[in-house]
Amino acid sequence: MMELDNVLSVMHIVLDGNGDDGPSVAGQEGIEMVLQWQPDGLNPVACGPRVGLFGPKLHDKRVSSLRVRLLRTIHNRAGLGSAFYARSSNPTARHPLSSYLFLRSLPPPSRSCRSLRLSTSILPLLLRSTQDALVLDGWEEEEEEEEEEAAEEMKYLVEVEKGREGVDGGPSVGPVYRSVFAEDGFPPPIPGLDSCWDVFRMAVEKYPNNRMLGQREIVDGKAGKYVWKSYKEVHEIVMKVGASIRSCGVEQGRRCGIYGANCPEWMISMQACNAHGIYCVPLYDTLGAGAVEFILCHAEIQIAFVEEKKIGEMLKTFPNSTKFLKTIVSFGKVNTEQREVAEKHGLAFYSWDDFLQLGGSQQFDLPVKEKADICTIMYTSGTTGDPKGVMISNRSILSLIAGVNRLLHCVNEQLHEYDVYMSYLPLAHIFDRVIEELFIFNGASIGFWRGDVKLLVEDIGELKPTIFCAVPRVLERIYTGLQDKISSGGLLKHTLFNVAYKYKQFNMLRGSKHEDAGFIVDKVVFNKVKEGLGGNVRLILSGAAPLATHVEEFLRVVSCAHVLQGYGLTETCAGTFVSLPNEMSMLGTVGPPVPNVDVRLESVPEMGYDALSESFPRGEICIRGDTLFSGYYKREDLTKEVLTGGWFHTGDVGEWQPDGSMKIIDRKKNIFKLSQGEYVAVENLENIYGLVPAIDSIWIYGNSFESFLVAVINPNKQALECWAEANGVSGDFAALCENPKAKEFILGELSKIGKEKKLKGFEFIKAIHLEPVPFDMDRDLLTPTYKKKRPQLLKYYQNVIDNLYKSAK
Template identity: 35%
Template sequence: MDWMDTSLLPVSPLLVSIVLIIVIYTITTQYCGQIRVKKVQFTDNQSVIIDEKTGLRGSVRKLSVTDAEEPKSPFDLFKIGLRKSKDKFCLGNRQSFSSPIKWITYDEVYEKIQLFGSSVTTLMGEISTNNFIGIYGKNSPKWVITQLAGSAYSFVIVPLYSTFGDEAIVHVINETELKIIVCDTVSQAYHLYKINPQKLEVFIIMEPESTFQSFEKEWSDKVRLFTFEEMLEKGYSNRLPVKVPDDNDLFMILYTSGSLGLPKGVMITNKAYLNAVKLTISLTEENHFSTEDLSHVSFLPLSHTMEQLTMIWAIYSGGRIGFLTDGIESLFDDLRDFKPTFFCSVPRLLVRVYMSFSKKIHSKPIIWKICRYEINKRIEEQKHGIYRRNGIIDFLFFREFRELLGGRVTAIISGSSPIDRDVLFFIRGVLSCPVIEIYGSTETLGLVSSTMFEDVDAHHVGAIFPGVQIKLIDVPEMGIFVSKDQMGEICIRSKCNMLGYYKNQEKTEEVLDSEGFVHTGDVGVWLENGALKIVDRTKNLFKLSQGEYVAPEKVEQTYLFCDLIQYVYVEGHSLKSYAVAVVKPNFKRLRKEAVDIIRKLPKTISLPIEKKCENMKDGESLEEITNAELCTRKEIREFVLEKMNSIAREKGLKGFELARNIYLTPEPFTVDNGLLTPTMKLARMNLRKHFANTIKNLYEEEKCY
């Protein structure tokens, strides 16, 4: 029989096709499209003990900055980028999604820096003010130009979170004696003047509205009003030479988001800022980030250290930066159009990508198992420096999720809080790129430690940055002792540390000690490989009656994987053996679940709502009951708590970490009502006060089930 005569073989065309697909998949997986990165040598030894007595640790990493010319200011960093990309795009934005992106080149930015810096310098002389200038508004090309002009002409930048409440804004204006503020719109200027008319003298409007002229006429005897373009024109007629500040001069005052009371002004010198940029450059060079055709989308507030350093690194590298068209809600539309090669994010956005994938795939068990197998396989390959984007699974399922970020992202940096292990592995596997977690604070300019390319383990923040030293100290008021508990408060000594809090010596001395260590308020522990792991904030941790510590932020982040929850606040008490929680539900989702929950009640109950639910179809939403009424129903509370804890158990939370009673609240968690910080984190002290009686009642009621 001729072995080529396949007509005699009992093989169906479908089976042949499947075999061919598997063969092609295997070949492409093993031999095509692999990206290899150089192995990092110290993933098993990520810090070194400097002083056995104090437990002081240092870095095993080396600082690597390749530019021969030593930059003296952030403006010098821009000039390095200018040399690399003189005629190329630098900053870009658009008025709407139907409008084209308007880019300005490095040359054009350089010109605008000089013009704006000259006119602001002249203006400061006219009104006899200090050399501080405030910026209030969303990230934009003009925001960046203002900052770089400050560096070039020696005026101090004071960014204001757009989500600051009025009390915080007035506090910052008064403390820094601001007289000049650059803001987005006339309406913002009007509001700022209204809440603090005594101090402010000049407003520079980045995006003038139709009301600009009427406002200018109405307030001409009280304040001076200019458009950004008018300031550039003034610079043409009186161009001044650049006046670069000294190393130890103030460059910026970054106000903390103020989860505890009024925000504090972190003083950052030129030297500290440049040292932080060197660490950023070293991180990218050490991990072989490609700066070829580098593109970044700036969406985290520029009053946030991580976005500050990412922005200036992109400029130093000669890359281009795009800005949001609308708000964070349309971020993925901007990512699609700007196509970044580098993504600086926070965990909650990565969770959105993960949840989108989960909803699509989890309903198909076989496909989910195949995808999970492929993700695990890729994680193993990444330990050896291999990142690939090929194969049938990638083509059919993974590629579309890379497109959510624009399709070109080759590295992700995440900060602000830890990433859940499942999310981290998903992002690494599906997006097939390194995910670097960074730990730091405003007081340390955001850079203390980071994970490495090949260290794919979760739940730690990696190796100490070059030149940074860390020690753990006892927290006696919490009953935490390093010798006993192997954990303690993280204290940082670094050339990036703040000078202190502006006009607040008392708070400075609480945080910055005589040896130059910043006391972070974070509790940490060293892992066997020398990596640093964050437990939680000292003020967040609580100890249960049986002696177990609970890190509420970890528990809260786990609970947020429950789609019935929008926000959750976990609290505990040293005289109780369990935690409780306050939950702001996702009411749209909860109303659909409520129908089935109420249907299952005993038939002896016959109330209007119960009768209504009996006649409703699956998937219908219960609209005949208010949010407040929905929150008070015991069966709803029990269902939500059971769903929360079921997910928490699946994700490995221990029994003592789980909430045993919950309160459902219809009240939103917002910045305006003080329950969230301007960075959208839980304002824990405010929540503790606001829900004090609620927490007390939950413990008196004891367990919900």
């Protein structure tokens, strides 16, 4: 390439257009787009030698300027570069222009610069036919935004309060925003709906004969079709269970535990609690006896419903739990030995069928229930200590239902009575609980899995759900499975899939709705993916943890469904943010707020996050609204720490995006100092290092007595074995994890991503341990929602950590 004295930037560029060559911008003078910068600038990356030029003919001298707005950054695992989307601000353009910019070398502008202008007439723009590179002969900085840009920013939000500087040494806070769908106020209360019991009661009245709860029939040991109970039939059983609970002396305001995997009996037991104003206390079916005992005693549970195969764990809590626990009900049968153990400790133990008859003909008036009454106490999984009992009121769940319903109506994706939901995520988690409440509110159907993840795909195929909710690990398994099938499908199928993918992705990035972006390729290629999810799924919702951007984008293209990512906590009744359908710019974000909460950011000075920054407002996410919890059970001290002035402090650090969506970038609580005083935001680092394809999971450790970081890593088995084969290293997976050369390879990959992301020296990892066994719940290293339990990880790997520090010094 010839040298130019004034060349400031060289980039590869692919511009999306309409048709083979895309629309020419000739005659559309003044088409402008804006490039907004991340605070740390844009990282130079290596580019391949051939990236085609398509779309608008930017060298047309009748176009005075091109301005490009950065809507999101993609980490490209193939190493091609960072991608940036842009949209035309020309309202007369038939199709909004969008582009991929693959940056080779791009020095960041001054900190005060909000946008840059690429001039295509005043500044020379040369097209190199030898490698399809555009050479830009200069940048023109712009200090002020245009009025139309300001109007476009935060388009999914409305500001309800101004931000302010800190008071009395406190942190500054950013403006208070709410969803544009709540511009005229939050959804009003629904007449007659005062409790979660009313949600079910009104659905029974409105949809008595609709299918409500379904379960696969087992014939000769084989699973058959789903057998359904109607809303009316479920109501009759609920009333029987409620009468039996009351006959055991359990009154309004007392606590009832439910321990087991999702099933119709689980839902029926919960509704019986709702009917009589009894606090439902769910326990994850993955909990061991220790955690179960803690919750039973802390919540002072009097009666517990238990999945048949979990009875053994329940009995291990004796005798401590029997101080309050007086009755146990199995979802199935009870054997003689189990009943004798219970009776020995003064407990009554019933099978499900026997318990249904216990209430007999007794009649119990249903107590009056108010919105402020506690509906459930959900114990968080406890990443840093004992679980905390989150008290959730009727008002919280009803507000959530109203907000989500309005959101779905605003984006024309409202639920209908013919919708079908697969219940497999734990009902003990707020995410699944509120989704199922929403389905009941709309008279829709809920089908239950058989409790075995290996049989989930088969259950989905039989049920044919229309809405599919998942945690990222489930979607990542789907992604990996599809990638394996594509790779093993032969050259022709592989090529056909890639061409179809690029075609539909191209149209979706251009602004087409997913159902219009590739009608033919959906029918020919992607229909098989759709059939793998039952054939009827129209909406996939991911929650409980961050979903990798490349997985989200892939599934948006191939699943023939909307793939949305949500964010919320147990304390906020789950739904607080959710991305919107057909908004590709929201990839990697959790979208704007649901129209039932106010949101603001609070600065975190020690981590360098400024909520009042004009360019990149970042800070701790704080939530206000009726969906908030009522406090931690028996822990007023902890409640006061996170709930101040009506604002709940999530502990998560977010960044407002230009369109008003939120991006989770860090965790305030997971911060520590190294021995030389440097603050380390460990969760942010784990997210960055987690981009390395050769690793599946990483836990980073450091403390104030050491000057550097170490890590325990679950390497990707396929990637490590491919590396070993290419480098002549032998041994099984476990042996490879012990091989010094393998550790050197992984450290090198970590170092590469660290340099690419411009990490500081103390943020680089100096020593690693490769762990062939994935972090799991069996060893108490992960919560049921797959979050790392850091104290437990340290306890389990203490010797490994000690040896890493010794060997690295």
